[in-house]
Amino acid sequence: xxxxxxxxxxxxxxxxxxxxxxxxxxxxxxxxxxxxxxxxxxxxxxxxxxxxxxxxxxxxxxxxxxxxxxxxxxxxxxxxxxxxxxxxxxxxxxxxxxxxxxxxxxxxxxxxxxxxxxxxxxxxxxxxxxxxxxxxxxxx
Ligand code: RTP
Ligand code: MG
Numbered sequence: 683x684x685x686x687x688x689x690x691x692x693x694x695x696x697x698x699x700x701x702x703x704x705x706x707x708x709x710x711x712x713x714x715x716x717x718x719x720x721x722x723x724x725x726x727x728x729x730x731x732x733x734x735x736x737x738x739x740x741x742x743x744x745x746x747x748x749x750x751x752x753x754x755x756x757x758x759x760x761x762x763x764x765x766x767x768x769x770x771x772x773x774x775x776x777x778x779x780x781x782x783x784x785x786x787x788x789x790x791x792x793x794x795x796x797x798x799x800x801x802x803x804x805x806x807x808x809x810x811x812x813x814x815x816x817x818x819x820x821x822x
Contacts, residue, residue: 694752718757
């Protein structure tokens with residue numbers, strides 16, 4: 683296994699319910715280190731750019747509206763196998779299918795308002811981290 687970095691976003695449904703600290707505790711208990719973090723209000727253009735891979739999907743417009751409906755917390759996480767580890771910690775996209783103990787099982791409201799984003803590959807993690815953070819903002 684290798685030390686990796688992945689991008690996490692705590693989504694508006696979770697920031698609205700003041701769950702940032704509880705979600706960060708799950709992240710840290712899983713052995714991942716938060717090496718960069720900022721709370722931001724995404725612009726529509728930023729959200730559309732971030733989710734450009736989904737632009738042909740039926741839910742794209744709703745997803746962008748949701749992601750700009752409140753503040754998000756963007757984070758870079760570091761640890762052994764961080765991309766796959768964080769996907770496990772998040773749980774399935776639809777919280778109804780998420781395992782016990784996962785962030786989405788504990789906190790998500792619906793398939794869309796599912797509390798967190800995590801990069802789905804090491805290649806995308808590097809692209810997504812660079813989308814939000816300058817190298818100087820990441821302190822390992
Ligand atoms: P994420 O990218 O946010 O980490 O989530 P994911 O990989 O588990 O899911 P993905 O297929 O990449 O979908 C991105 C986000 O779009 C919303 N979604 N809505 N209404 C729907 O059927 C639907 N399906 C997906 C969710 O917020 C999902 O996390
Ligand atoms: Mg995804």
